[in-house]
Amino acid sequence: MTYGTTVPHPGQPGEPLDRPADSAALPRLLPAQGAVPVDLRTHLHRFGHLPYTGRAARLIPVLQAAGLTGRGGAAFPVHRKLAAVAQAGTRPVVIGNGAEGEPASEKDKSLLWISPHLILDGLQLAAEAVGSDAVGLYLSRHPRLLDKLHAAIAERAAAGVDRATVEIFDAPPRFLAGEESALASRVNGGPARPRFKPPMVFERGVAGRPTLVHNVETLAHLALIARFGPDWFRAAGTDDEPGSMLCTLHQPDGRRDVVETELGTPLRSLVTLDGHTQAVLSGGYHGAWLPAADAARMTLSNADLRPAGAFVGAGVLAALPADRCGIAEAARVARYLALESAGQCGPCFNGLPRIAAAMAEIASPRPDPRAVTDMIRWSGLVQGRGACHHPDGSVRFIRSALHVFQDEIILHGQGRCVDPARRPFLPLPADTALSAADWS
Amino acid sequence: MKNQLRVDPTVCSGHGLCAELLPELITLDEWGYPIVADGPVPRSLDRHVRRAVTDCPVLALKLLPASRTAARP
Numbered sequence A: 001m002t003y004g005t006t007v008p009h010p011g012q013p014g015e016p017l018d019r020p021a022d023s024a025a026l027p028r029l030l031p032a033q034g035a036v037p038v039d040l041r042t043h044l045h046r047f048g049h050l051p052y053t054g055r056a057a058r059l060i061p062v063l064q065a066a067g068l069t070g071r072g073g074a075a076f077p078v079h080r081k082l083a084a085v086a087q088a089g090t091r092p093v094v095i096g097n098g099a100e101g102e103p104a105s106e107k108d109k110s111l112l113w114i115s116p117h118l119i120l121d122g123l124q125l126a127a128e129a130v131g132s133d134a135v136g137l138y139l140s141r142h143p144r145l146l147d148k149l150h151a152a153i154a155e156r157a158a159a160g161v162d163r164a165t166v167e168i169f170d171a172p173p174r175f176l177a178g179e180e181s182a183l184a185s186r187v188n189g190g191p192a193r194p195r196f197k198p199p200m201v202f203e204r205g206v207a208g209r210p211t212l213v214h215n216v217e218t219l220a221h222l223a224l225i226a227r228f229g230p231d232w233f234r235a236a237g238t239d240d241e242p243g244s245m246l247c248t249l250h251q252p253d254g255r256r257d258v259v260e261t262e263l264g265t266p267l268r269s270l271v272t273l274d275g276h277t278q279a280v281l282s283g284g285y286h287g288a289w290l291p292a293a294d295a296a297r298m299t300l301s302n303a304d305l306r307p308a309g310a311f312v313g314a315g316v317l318a319a320l321p322a323d324r325c326g327i328a329e330a331a332r333v334a335r336y337l338a339l340e341s342a343g344q345c346g347p348c349f350n351g352l353p354r355i356a357a358a359m360a361e362i363a364s365p366r367p368d369p370r371a372v373t374d375m376i377r378w379s380g381l382v383q384g385r386g387a388c389h390h391p392d393g394s395v396r397f398i399r400s401a402l403h404v405f406q407d408e409i410i411l412h413g414q415g416r417c418v419d420p421a422r423r424p425f426l427p428l429p430a431d432t433a434l435s436a437a438d439w440s
Numbered sequence B: 001m002k003n004q005l006r007v008d009p010t011v012c013s014g015h016g017l018c019a020e021l022l023p024e025l026i027t028l029d030e031w032g033y034p035i036v037a038d039g040p041v042p043r044s045l046d047r048h049v050r051r052a053v054t055d056c057p058v059l060a061l062k063l064l065p066a067s068r069t070a071a072r073p
Helices: A040-047 A059-066 A078-088 A107-114 A116-130 A143-159 A180-187 A216-234 A302-308 A326-339 A346-363 A370-382 A390-404 A406-413 B017-021 B043-055
Strands: A093-098 A134-140 A166-171 A211-215 A244-250 A256-262 A277-282 A288-291 A316-321 B003-007 B026-028 B034-036 B061-065
Touching (some): A040 A116, A040 A143, A059 A216, A078 A211, A093 A216, A107 A134, A107 A143, A107 A216, A116 A134, A116 A143, A116 A211, A134 A180, A143 A166, A166 A180, A211 A216, A216 A244, A288 A302, A288 A390, A346 A390, A346 A406, A370 A390, A390 A406, B003 B034, B017 B026, B043 B061
Parallel strands (some): A093 A211, A134 A166, A244 A316
Antiparallel strands (some): A277 A288, B003 B061, B026 B034
């Protein structure tokens, strides 16, 4: 089994890919070398033309056999979502989700920048599979990225490869902007805030129509499975969690990389897990911390991570060095998560700021001992009580920090800290939402 | 069909009327927002449940078929 981006792909850019079905080699989604954006000509030369099936629903059993799951974080089976939308009613809408509101994740932006045509192929093929002619792409608001995708779509229009016209929508820079119902609201012209479910977005989303929302990386895998088939896809990964995925890796020395790797890759071959790493954050700011010694025995798979309270999510792995304060990090993120509440649900907009304040107290020297008990109570109160999973994910993150950084909490009780300077490690955006306008 | 009681938390503004009308199933948290008991609504409470649903000042309380609350594609 191969891993990572260092293994050359058999189809070098500019050379036709002869027998892709024989190859499990990575990378699949990214170019074999470098990070130069792939234009349409190079893309079609490497992968061949779009394999339209000629009829709705034909691709769905192929995706089922491949076992592709959503790469946006929830790992939901892709074929079930397509089948649900195809059955939900007439004139469905298909949207590629490239909002990537998670500050620790860069993989969607990287893929959109480097391999836009794989994503745009996936959009067309998914639209055909559910019988849709209304297709959109929802992108984080980076001017260069938006220009790039507009140019890629124009390139395809000139070459006549697309059947449905792709409309681009921009997402506000909010953590929750990519939540499916927030996406639907934004595309409908409203704020990118989650709404109460039911109805689910696959039943009633954009313009009140059944709406298929897939993460952009998921669409890129879909475009390759449509070409090379389920067996090719399954040549990488594990039986239960097949294929490859993009990960954003945060190394203890501060280095940040986006790599493509197989599911089932040992975590220790992705991030440095020697004695200088104390813990790993898996799954981003709705994910969970793992002690480095535990993470060193695990692979990148939900089979390994779920029993430990974590999950693969959208492939964020952050290795916290031993000389940083995990509680201070968790307090910074908790404050961010509280500020990123959409402010709609009472338990969330009341609970998360209190939880964040308690976390800040625990991060300070000689904290009030009531802070921990308060936080445990508030965490229980907010869980399961939002219109979206923001309170649940935030609580998962905080609870795992309290568990994994217990020794640090004891140090703080003695008025000490492993890093009195409190140097920040995890990336956080500088600005947060101040008014309703910041959600549009 | 078994029904389940759900609060739309984006609409609820914490009036607390539901907890007065239906203390068997609804309590209030320390900020005044309703906590609804899990599981299907007992038939014996049907009348009280319907009253609580129709009397919510912002219509945030919803009675949904149990199958609709577990919905995911």
